[in-house]
Amino acid sequence: MAIRMWREFVKIQKFILEFSIKDFKARYLGSFLGVLWAFIQPTIQILIFWFVFQVGFKSMPVDDFPFILWLISAMIPWFFISDSIQHSTNSIVDNSYLVKKVVFRVSILPVAKIYSALYIHLFFIFFMMAMFAIYGYWPSLYNLQILYYLPAASLLILGISWITSSLVIFLKDVGQFISMMLQFGFWLTPIFYSLDIVPERFQLLFKLNPFYYIIDGYRNSFVYHEWFWEHPRMTLYYWVVTLFVLAVGTLVFKKLRPHFADVL
Numbered sequence: 001m002a003i004r005m006w007r008e009f010v011k012i013q014k015f016i017l018e019f020s021i022k023d024f025k026a027r028y029l030g031s032f033l034g035v036l037w038a039f040i041q042p043t044i045q046i047l048i049f050w051f052v053f054q055v056g057f058k059s060m061p062v063d064d065f066p067f068i069l070w071l072i073s074a075m076i077p078w079f080f081i082s083d084s085i086q087h088s089t090n091s092i093v094d095n096s097y098l099v100k101k102v103v104f105r106v107s108i109l110p111v112a113k114i115y116s117a118l119y120i121h122l123f124f125i126f127f128m129m130a131m132f133a134i135y136g137y138w139p140s141l142y143n144l145q146i147l148y149y150l151p152a153a154s155l156l157i158l159g160i161s162w163i164t165s166s167l168v169i170f171l172k173d174v175g176q177f178i179s180m181m182l183q184f185g186f187w188l189t190p191i192f193y194s195l196d197i198v199p200e201r202f203q204l205l206f207k208l209n210p211f212y213y214i215i216d217g218y219r220n221s222f223v224y225h226e227w228f229w230e231h232p233r234m235t236l237y238y239w240v241v242t243l244f245v246l247a248v249g250t251l252v253f254k255k256l257r258p259h260f261a262d263v264l
Helices: 002-011 013-027 036-056 067-089 108-134 141-170 173-188 200-207 210-224 232-263
Strands: none
Touching (some): 013 108, 036 108, 067 173, 067 210, 141 173, 141 210
Protein backbone atom coordinates (compact mmCIF):
# COMPACT_ATOMS: atom_id res chain seq x y z
CA MET A 1 0.00 0.00 0.00
CA ALA A 2 2.81 2.41 0.90
CA ILE A 3 4.61 1.66 -2.38
CA ARG A 4 1.43 2.35 -4.35
CA MET A 5 0.99 5.62 -2.47
CA TRP A 6 4.50 6.71 -3.46
CA ARG A 7 3.97 5.73 -7.11
CA GLU A 8 0.81 7.84 -7.26
CA PHE A 9 2.67 10.67 -5.58
CA VAL A 10 5.33 10.68 -8.33
CA LYS A 11 2.70 10.60 -11.10
CA ILE A 12 0.90 13.74 -9.93
CA GLN A 13 3.92 16.02 -9.60
CA LYS A 14 2.60 18.41 -12.26
CA PHE A 15 -0.68 18.83 -10.38
CA ILE A 16 1.18 19.39 -7.10
CA LEU A 17 3.30 22.11 -8.72
CA GLU A 18 0.23 23.90 -10.08
CA PHE A 19 -1.59 23.57 -6.76
CA SER A 20 1.42 24.84 -4.78
CA ILE A 21 1.72 27.93 -7.01
CA LYS A 22 -1.96 28.73 -6.42
CA ASP A 23 -1.50 28.17 -2.69
CA PHE A 24 1.58 30.39 -2.67
CA LYS A 25 -0.31 33.25 -4.34
CA ALA A 26 -3.40 32.76 -2.15
CA ARG A 27 -1.31 33.12 1.03
CA TYR A 28 -0.72 36.80 0.22
CA LEU A 29 -3.98 37.50 -1.58
CA GLY A 30 -5.37 40.93 -0.77
CA SER A 31 -2.11 42.55 0.31
CA PHE A 32 -0.79 45.43 -1.78
CA LEU A 33 2.60 43.86 -2.46
CA GLY A 34 1.21 40.34 -2.75
CA VAL A 35 3.78 37.53 -2.95
CA LEU A 36 6.61 40.05 -2.64
CA TRP A 37 6.06 39.91 1.12
CA ALA A 38 7.33 36.33 1.09
CA PHE A 39 10.71 37.66 -0.03
CA ILE A 40 10.72 41.07 1.67
CA GLN A 41 10.31 39.85 5.25
CA PRO A 42 13.25 37.38 5.32
CA THR A 43 15.40 39.85 3.39
CA ILE A 44 14.77 42.56 5.97
CA GLN A 45 15.55 40.10 8.76
CA ILE A 46 18.87 39.20 7.14
CA LEU A 47 19.74 42.88 6.60
CA ILE A 48 18.94 43.62 10.25
CA PHE A 49 21.29 40.85 11.35
CA TRP A 50 23.93 42.20 8.97
CA PHE A 51 23.63 45.71 10.40
CA VAL A 52 23.55 44.59 14.05
CA PHE A 53 26.38 42.09 13.94
CA GLN A 54 28.59 43.40 11.13
CA VAL A 55 28.15 47.16 11.54
CA GLY A 56 27.00 47.56 15.15
CA PHE A 57 28.81 44.85 17.11
CA LYS A 58 31.57 44.48 14.51
CA SER A 59 31.52 40.72 15.01
CA MET A 60 34.80 38.94 14.58
CA PRO A 61 35.20 36.52 11.66
CA VAL A 62 34.48 32.86 12.33
CA ASP A 63 37.30 30.62 11.10
CA ASP A 64 38.64 33.62 9.15
CA PHE A 65 35.28 34.00 7.40
CA PRO A 66 33.02 37.12 7.62
CA PHE A 67 30.50 36.47 10.37
CA ILE A 68 27.46 37.57 8.37
CA LEU A 69 28.24 35.10 5.56
CA TRP A 70 28.91 32.34 8.07
CA LEU A 71 25.56 33.18 9.72
CA ILE A 72 23.32 33.35 6.65
CA SER A 73 24.71 30.09 5.28
CA ALA A 74 22.88 28.46 8.20
CA MET A 75 19.95 30.86 8.62
CA ILE A 76 18.67 30.51 5.06
CA PRO A 77 18.24 26.71 5.20
CA TRP A 78 16.63 27.09 8.64
CA PHE A 79 14.10 29.54 7.18
CA PHE A 80 13.14 26.83 4.69
CA ILE A 81 12.92 24.10 7.34
CA SER A 82 10.90 26.21 9.76
CA ASP A 83 8.52 27.65 7.16
CA SER A 84 7.90 24.25 5.59
CA ILE A 85 7.11 22.44 8.84
CA GLN A 86 5.01 25.29 10.24
CA HIS A 87 2.76 25.66 7.20
CA SER A 88 2.55 21.98 6.25
CA THR A 89 1.39 21.10 9.77
CA ASN A 90 -1.77 23.15 9.25
CA SER A 91 -2.14 22.37 5.55
CA ILE A 92 -5.04 19.92 5.88
CA VAL A 93 -6.92 21.95 8.49
CA ASP A 94 -6.58 25.08 6.34
CA ASN A 95 -7.96 23.21 3.31
CA SER A 96 -10.63 21.18 5.11
CA TYR A 97 -13.11 21.76 2.29
CA LEU A 98 -10.97 19.57 0.04
CA VAL A 99 -10.87 16.64 2.45
CA LYS A 100 -14.45 15.59 1.73
CA LYS A 101 -13.81 15.41 -2.00
CA VAL A 102 -13.35 11.73 -2.72
CA VAL A 103 -11.17 12.27 -5.79
CA PHE A 104 -8.77 14.68 -4.10
CA ARG A 105 -5.49 13.27 -2.77
CA VAL A 106 -5.23 14.91 0.63
CA SER A 107 -1.64 13.69 1.02
CA ILE A 108 -0.44 16.37 -1.42
CA LEU A 109 -1.54 19.26 0.82
CA PRO A 110 1.58 19.14 3.04
CA VAL A 111 3.69 18.62 -0.09
CA ALA A 112 2.25 21.77 -1.67
CA LYS A 113 3.24 23.78 1.40
CA ILE A 114 6.79 22.45 1.17
CA TYR A 115 6.91 23.43 -2.50
CA SER A 116 5.65 26.92 -1.60
CA ALA A 117 8.48 27.31 0.90
CA LEU A 118 10.88 25.96 -1.71
CA TYR A 119 10.10 28.80 -4.15
CA ILE A 120 11.17 31.31 -1.51
CA HIS A 121 14.20 29.25 -0.56
CA LEU A 122 15.50 29.08 -4.13
CA PHE A 123 15.38 32.88 -4.29
CA PHE A 124 17.41 33.15 -1.08
CA ILE A 125 19.99 30.66 -2.28
CA PHE A 126 20.76 33.07 -5.12
CA PHE A 127 20.52 35.97 -2.67
CA MET A 128 23.13 34.24 -0.48
CA MET A 129 25.40 33.58 -3.45
CA ALA A 130 25.16 37.27 -4.37
CA MET A 131 26.18 38.29 -0.84
CA PHE A 132 29.13 35.90 -0.98
CA ALA A 133 30.15 37.42 -4.33
CA ILE A 134 29.96 40.95 -2.88
CA TYR A 135 32.46 39.87 -0.24
CA GLY A 136 34.68 38.35 -2.93
CA TYR A 137 33.73 34.68 -2.51
CA TRP A 138 32.63 33.44 -5.92
CA PRO A 139 30.57 30.30 -6.60
CA SER A 140 32.44 27.00 -6.56
CA LEU A 141 31.75 23.34 -7.29
CA TYR A 142 31.02 22.80 -3.61
CA ASN A 143 27.90 24.96 -3.96
CA LEU A 144 26.39 22.27 -6.18
CA GLN A 145 25.91 20.16 -3.07
CA ILE A 146 22.73 22.15 -2.52
CA LEU A 147 21.25 19.80 -5.13
CA TYR A 148 21.84 17.04 -2.60
CA TYR A 149 21.03 18.76 0.70
CA LEU A 150 17.81 20.38 -0.51
CA PRO A 151 16.05 17.12 -1.53
CA ALA A 152 17.48 15.48 1.59
CA ALA A 153 15.90 18.14 3.80
CA SER A 154 12.63 18.03 1.85
CA LEU A 155 12.20 14.29 2.36
CA LEU A 156 12.67 14.57 6.13
CA ILE A 157 10.29 17.53 6.27
CA LEU A 158 7.75 15.57 4.22
CA GLY A 159 7.81 12.67 6.68
CA ILE A 160 7.40 15.06 9.62
CA SER A 161 4.59 16.96 7.89
CA TRP A 162 2.56 13.82 7.17
CA ILE A 163 2.74 13.01 10.88
CA THR A 164 1.99 16.50 12.23
CA SER A 165 -0.68 17.42 9.66
CA SER A 166 -2.52 14.19 10.51
CA LEU A 167 -2.25 14.53 14.28
CA VAL A 168 -3.22 18.23 14.43
CA ILE A 169 -6.68 17.33 13.11
CA PHE A 170 -7.34 15.28 16.25
CA LEU A 171 -5.07 17.14 18.70
CA LYS A 172 -5.17 20.89 18.15
CA ASP A 173 -2.28 21.38 20.57
CA VAL A 174 0.08 19.79 18.03
CA GLY A 175 0.27 23.09 16.12
CA GLN A 176 1.36 24.98 19.25
CA PHE A 177 3.79 22.21 20.15
CA ILE A 178 5.42 22.39 16.71
CA SER A 179 5.79 26.18 16.98
CA MET A 180 7.46 25.77 20.36
CA MET A 181 9.77 23.00 19.11
CA LEU A 182 10.83 25.13 16.14
CA GLN A 183 11.81 27.92 18.53
CA PHE A 184 13.84 25.49 20.61
CA GLY A 185 15.26 23.98 17.41
CA PHE A 186 16.52 27.35 16.22
CA TRP A 187 18.65 27.84 19.32
CA LEU A 188 19.63 24.19 19.78
CA THR A 189 20.90 23.99 16.20
CA PRO A 190 24.31 25.64 15.71
CA ILE A 191 23.15 28.59 13.64
CA PHE A 192 24.33 31.61 15.63
CA TYR A 193 27.24 29.76 17.16
CA SER A 194 29.80 27.14 16.24
CA LEU A 195 29.47 23.64 17.64
CA ASP A 196 33.11 23.96 18.70
CA ILE A 197 32.12 26.19 21.62
CA VAL A 198 29.87 23.47 23.02
CA PRO A 199 31.61 21.15 25.53
CA GLU A 200 32.76 18.04 23.70
CA ARG A 201 30.68 15.72 25.89
CA PHE A 202 27.50 17.46 24.70
CA GLN A 203 28.32 17.76 21.01
CA LEU A 204 26.90 14.34 20.16
CA LEU A 205 23.50 15.44 21.53
CA PHE A 206 23.45 18.35 19.09
CA LYS A 207 24.41 16.09 16.20
CA LEU A 208 21.46 13.78 16.98
CA ASN A 209 19.23 16.54 15.66
CA PRO A 210 18.93 15.48 11.98
CA PHE A 211 18.57 19.09 10.85
CA TYR A 212 22.07 19.72 12.15
CA TYR A 213 23.22 17.64 9.17
CA ILE A 214 21.43 19.97 6.75
CA ILE A 215 22.56 23.20 8.41
CA ASP A 216 26.14 21.97 8.67
CA GLY A 217 25.93 20.75 5.06
CA TYR A 218 25.02 24.20 3.77
CA ARG A 219 27.93 25.68 5.69
CA ASN A 220 30.27 23.05 4.32
CA SER A 221 29.03 23.86 0.82
CA PHE A 222 29.54 27.61 1.06
CA VAL A 223 32.08 28.21 3.82
CA TYR A 224 34.26 25.21 4.63
CA HIS A 225 34.21 23.55 1.19
CA GLU A 226 33.75 19.98 2.32
CA TRP A 227 31.86 17.24 0.45
CA PHE A 228 29.03 15.37 2.16
CA TRP A 229 30.75 12.02 1.62
CA GLU A 230 33.59 13.24 3.81
CA HIS A 231 31.18 12.70 6.73
CA PRO A 232 30.00 9.11 6.14
CA ARG A 233 28.73 8.45 9.67
CA MET A 234 26.59 11.58 9.78
CA THR A 235 25.31 10.87 6.28
CA LEU A 236 24.35 7.31 7.18
CA TYR A 237 22.69 8.45 10.42
CA TYR A 238 20.72 11.15 8.61
CA TRP A 239 19.33 8.80 5.99
CA VAL A 240 18.41 6.13 8.54
CA VAL A 241 16.45 8.75 10.50
CA THR A 242 14.89 10.24 7.35
CA LEU A 243 13.73 6.89 5.95
CA PHE A 244 12.34 5.93 9.36
CA VAL A 245 10.41 9.22 9.66
CA LEU A 246 9.11 8.82 6.10
CA ALA A 247 7.92 5.28 6.86
CA VAL A 248 6.21 6.40 10.07
CA GLY A 249 4.69 9.42 8.32
CA THR A 250 3.32 7.26 5.50
CA LEU A 251 1.84 4.80 8.00
CA VAL A 252 0.31 7.43 10.28
CA PHE A 253 -1.24 9.32 7.37
CA LYS A 254 -2.63 6.12 5.83
CA LYS A 255 -4.20 5.02 9.14
CA LEU A 256 -5.75 8.38 10.02
CA ARG A 257 -6.82 9.53 6.54
CA PRO A 258 -10.24 7.71 6.61
CA HIS A 259 -11.19 9.69 9.75
CA PHE A 260 -10.26 13.19 8.55
CA ALA A 261 -13.66 14.07 7.10
CA ASP A 262 -15.49 12.95 10.25
CA VAL A 263 -13.44 15.23 12.48
CA LEU A 264 -13.21 18.23 10.14
